Amino acid sequence: MASRAAVSKLFARRASSASRRSLSSFPDYVLRAPSTDVSTLDNGLRVGSETVAGSETATVGVWIDAGSRYETAANNGTAHFLEHMAFKGTSKRTQQQLEIEIENMGGHLNAYTSREQTAYFAKVFKKDVGKAVEIISDILLNSKMEEAAIDREREVILREMSEVNKNQEELVLDHLHATAFQGTSLGRTILGSEENIRSLTRQDLSDYIQTHYTAPKMVVAGAGAIDHEELCGLAGEHFGSLPSAPKNGVDVAMEPAVFTGSDYRVKFNSEDVAHLAIAFPTASWTSEHAFPLMLMQMMLGSYDRGHGMGKNHASNLCQDVAENELAYSLNTFNTCYKDTGLFGVYAVAPDNKVDDISWYIMNNLIRLVHTPSDAEVERAKVSLKASMLMNMDGHNNVAEEIGRSLLNYGRRMTPAEIFSRIDSVTTSDIRATAAKFFNDQDLAIAAVGGIHELPDYTWFRRHSYWLRY
């Protein structure tokens, strides 16, 4: 049933054509890594897994190519609402039965919704992998979505909304998306508007399932104590009936993201802390600029006054911030989407430093166009390798990486490929990438709090280039 195309086997065939010179440039510790097996079922569902020798636990889950950006203004919030309803009972299990079943087997069941993806995953013992796949398919495909339960959940989601918005970084980055991609679906929030949360209907939810839960848009991913053949069998058994195209015949195309240079300011006069994000639109997951952008994120770095690193930072921006005491914290973000990305800096600063920090942030962003040094690029390469690999700690992270990679890249890169791609980036690539996306370009700014000092849009735009020869 499963047309198995193990990545390791594909590699084996290619290896013969690879030159001896390039093979020898990959050290043993890079190649002695577990491989990812990938298969595609007849209906188009992909199954990806990594087996960890000697492990007794596994993470399995379903990653779906559908998130809030696939919604319209009218049904914004549906993907996230569905995630809540998934845990409220199915045609086979009541909410309580579901919860007790998971807890009795010592497992964990969790889910999240992002702008482009929805994921449901479980952590279980080796012997319970089959049960976990069955439970996930049950909550995904047979969710009961009772009217009364939907109404009860509205208040829960609204409470979640205030919890999310208490986190100023989440609030500012939501505002940033809203202004940068205004009028398009990528600009909307994951939770949806208060109005939508109060008004979404059972029909909205089931329409969403019909439209988006199709086999080619889904990946079953597993890591740990997983046998790939067995996982393919389980996926076929529990997800084999998924259609290859939407049942209602409506294949909703993703609305392209259109960037608008703009700003959005939410000023609270009595506050003395400013939360601000400054960003340029960049490139998609698969762009040739993806790795240079990741390195640029490392070069700009992050800073936290509380972390005691003080002025020890390798990043020029962080040194500026530390030396001039410009911010409480600062971090560089590099968010990728299918057709675009957002790269920028989020900072929390005292209100009387906002003008200064704006200058330093713009100066350091545009500096990458003109004077990045080879030394800092090399240093960023080491940091990037370490941070990409450090995150691969534990089966949850590996399963998530497999699920996301299959949706974003159509495959998972090996450590050897990641190392090779990082190593091949040159200082000139960094300059070209910074020039393409930052130099003399429009940008987006979002800010909340004590922001009376924040320069106007024109000032930021004027500082997106240097007049030098």
Place this chain on the structure above:
Amino acid sequence: MLLISSRSSIRLGRALGGYRRHLCRAMSADTSSDSNVAANFSKYEYPNRTEAPIITATTADKVVSLETSGSSITPSNKIYDPSDPFDERGQLPLGEREKIRDKQTSDFGSIKLSSLPITESVPDFIPPNVASTELSAPETVITKLDNGIRVVSQETYGQMCTVGVLTNVGSRHEPTSGIVHMLETMAFGSTKKYDGLQIAEMLQDWGGTRFVSHSREQTLHCIDILRPNVRDGMQLLSEVVLNPLITEVPQDFMEALAVLEFQAQEQLPELVLGEALQVAAYGSDQQLGKIHFGTQETIPLLTPDSVQNFYDNSIRSNPEGMVIAGAGIGHKELVELAKDYFGAMKQSGSPATVPSAYRGGSHFIGNSTQSSIFSPTMPEEDFCRVALAFPVGGWHSDSMVTACVLQTLLGGGSSFSAGGPGKGMYSRMYQQVLNRYGWMETAEAFTTFADEGGLFGVSASTPAPNRVKDLVTVLADQLARLAFQQVDDIELSRARNMLKCNVLTQLESRLILFEDMGRQVLTYGKREDAATTCKKIDAVTADDIQALALQMLKGNAPTIAATGSHLDQIPSHEEIARWFQ
């Protein structure tokens, strides 16, 4: 619209002068005005705020001009060098500025990237991974060096490895309170060879991250580092562990503490409650009852000499009390590194562990007195936090696993928490306490273990002053019923499964694997594998749990610790003790 932007050639650009970029972009930009958007103030969008925000929005099309400081003086009527583009005021005229921007755009646009797009097929030059069948299940290996240091490691087949050094020295051994806390706070600062800045830079250059965790009984230094750089990392570790530079003690420590506090604000109340518990259970005259943290009173008493002395006589002179552990590294390699960088140590002293006897008692730390434990800037708490505990065995006790199963069975957590099924929502502290009493903020079971003994207990917090007595009653009731009523099979089996799954899940992490190997070898001289631990967990019966409960409650005075507000509402120690008679 499309026509204009696609024709934004250089010629059109010139014609429009300095504004062309904006005009072109403005065409495609949404129109929204720079206006005072009505203050639609939603409590969900801006929670915790009482003031209405003033919201403004701008779009790029509203920008009229970027370069405003053009001058009428052209380079040609300059006195000195006609080819110099700058005008008399040292500024560039608009036309020159425009030329530079155009040249930048065309120059940069012509650079060809060496970075490639990520295609659906694997690039030819990427070799395959070693076949999975060649990666055998990793095992823990232990070697004892000639000088007594034990080396333990396990492979993980990753590209990062975690290596570190643990010692059996902790704050229980220190002559003046705060030394070990200080060593923890200042670790990876300056050493005899490097200063703090150099160390931070070296770590960054090697792809390394450092972790330090010192406790009452052990110290731990480790780094997570890219595998090829592990030798450099080990050299740095030896420098950091064996040769830290100890100067200006109280001052540096105070400064470092301020930073630490800022980071740990949220956990601070929990930490303080944990300290109060140790004092209440053992009394501050015994090793386990001493405050682990440096305080306003004790820090000024520390001198570079006293810290150095302690260091020389306990950590540096004690290879037999040291373990070097590594996760994600070959055993031979780690043994070699350990010999190279720690092989010269000689045994000449070890810390004196004096067993502490359980006493039971009460110790409260109110808001006003909190400064004496950590710092004066600790935020005032509206909550009353109470912990109620009884003695159980320590690391070497047969009933330790039983205590852990019981802790999972009681479970608990916070009344507002994220996460799906699996977080223990059917544990007793959720089902019988948090779900029942809306005034409870948190309620959970805990264990603490040391060499000679441990504590088992329950803790809870509430913001309601009139509920403090109820809270203590509920906690006492949860403990008391364990002795009289056997736990039922379903909840016991659930607790066993959850504990096993938690243990195994934790061990998936390289960092935790490292820590587990190190601590086990330090405590037991060997490492029990996860399968054996799981068997022990499975063997715990309802009888075992009842026996443990009877043993800890019978004839022992309770330990009561509390922090925060409304402490006067807590029943007296005598009264609580009477409940258990």
